[in-house]
Amino acid sequence: MKKTLMIAHRGFSKMERENTLIAFSVAGATEEFYGIETDIHVTNDNHFIIIHDENTSRVTNNRVNLDVEKNSYDIVKNVVLSDLDGNMRNDLRIPDMIDYFKICKKYNKVAVCELKQVFSKDQIAEIIKIVDSIDMLNNTIFISFILEDLIMLKEINENIQAQWLLCEYKEEHMETLLKYHLDVDAHYASINKEKIDNLHAHNIKVNIWTVDDINIANKYASWGVDFITSNALKSFEINENN
Numbered sequence: 669m670k671k672t673l674m675i676a677h678r679g680f681s682k683m684e685r686e687n688t689l690i691a692f693s694v695a696g697a698t699e700e701f702y703g704i705e706t707d708i709h710v711t712n713d714n715h716f717i718i719i720h721d722e723n724t725s726r727v728t729n730n731r732v733n734l735d736v737e738k739n740s741y742d743i744v745k746n747v748v749l750s751d752l753d754g755n756m757r758n759d760l761r762i763p764d765m766i767d768y769f770k771i772c773k774k775y776n777k778v779a780v781c782e783l784k785q786v787f788s789k790d791q792i793a794e795i796i797k798i799v800d801s802i803d804m805l806n807n808t809i810f811i812s813f814i815l816e817d818l819i820m821l822k823e824i825n826e827n828i829q830a831q832w833l834l835c836e837y838k839e840e841h842m843e844t845l846l847k848y849h850l851d852v853d854a855h856y857a858s859i860n861k862e863k864i865d866n867l868h869a870h871n872i873k874v875n876i877w878t879v880d881d882i883n884i885a886n887k888y889a890s891w892g893v894d895f896i897t898s899n900a901l902k903s904f905e906i907n908e909n910n
Contacts, residue, residue: 672889672904673702675780675897677878678720682900685727685749687718688760692768696775700902702895703778703809706768708795709785715741716765716795720784724762729754736762737785765795769804779804780897782833783812789820796824811853811875815844822848831875837863845872853877853897856884861891868892 679691680698687706695704707720717736725733729750736744741764749760772779779799787795799805805828812818813833821828831853832845838858845852845867852867853875864874875895879885885896885904896904 670892670894672893673895674700674902674904675703675705675875675895676701676902677705677897677899678707679704680902682880685751685757685760686899687720687727687763688749689763689767689771690760692763692771693775696771696777698902701777703780704768704772705780705782705811705897707782707784708765709736710787710791711736711741711744712738713740714791714794715744716798717741717744718763718765718768722784724749727762729756731756766798766802769799769802769808772807773802773804777807779808781808781810783810783814783817786814787817787820789824792817792820793824796821796828809851815848818850819848822850831873833877834858839863839866842867842870842872846870851875851894853895856888859888859893864888864891864893 676695678686680695683694684691692704695701706718709719710716723733723735724747727749732747744762748756748758751757799808809829810821811831811833818830821830831851834854836858837854851873856876856879859876867874873894876893877897879896879898880900885901889904
């Protein structure tokens with residue numbers, strides 16, 4: 669059976685503040701992780717940054733409410749984030765996208781990048797150019813709920829690995845996956861062994877999110893899912909009774 673690969677969700681976010689350089693570094697230093705997932709936004713002066721939400725409220729413990737897409741990079745980069753205990757830490761900032769890729773390269777991890785907003789084709793082309801400039805394009809998987817972003821990616825470079833994010837995978841999605849040569853990244857509750865087997869029969873890889881329960885991870889690994897994205901788990905043990 670092909671080994672299921674573990675993806676660190678927003679870095680090793682159980683251990684450190686999500687989507688920070690330290691969370692990425694801890695994930696990078698964790699041998700069991702195959703890849704490190706993150707989220708890409710763009711500021712109003714066209715600078716690509718790493719943050720999940722559109723604003724900074726949650727990651728600053730409600731101290732700063734800044735819309736990152738409506739502000740410049742110089743403003744966004746100076747926002748101090750809170751640690752997991754709620755205390756502010758001056759070394760925790762919103763990263764520049766290229767620094768995330770450099771960490772993935774340093775630790776030989778696959779970058780798994782969610783495109784969080786509707787980007788223009790020029791912006792997607794620029795993202796690809798930046799990733800390629802540090803020789804990470806072949807070690808990157810782009811993911812998005814926004815199908816249009818993935819289609820533009822494939823129009824620019826059909827060899828780029830891309831996964832369509834879905835809250836609920838349905839059989840009707842198969843046609844689109846095949847048409848645009850996409851893999852699938854679905855909420856685990858919408859995927860079962862029959863669906864995994866059917867997707868694999870069409871050479872479509874399956875990633876599931878977000879699994880923090882070892883028993884659930886064991887079950888899906890035993891079903892042969894390709895990737896498991898997790899905040900907390902770095903490994904699993906296949907239970908033959910599943």
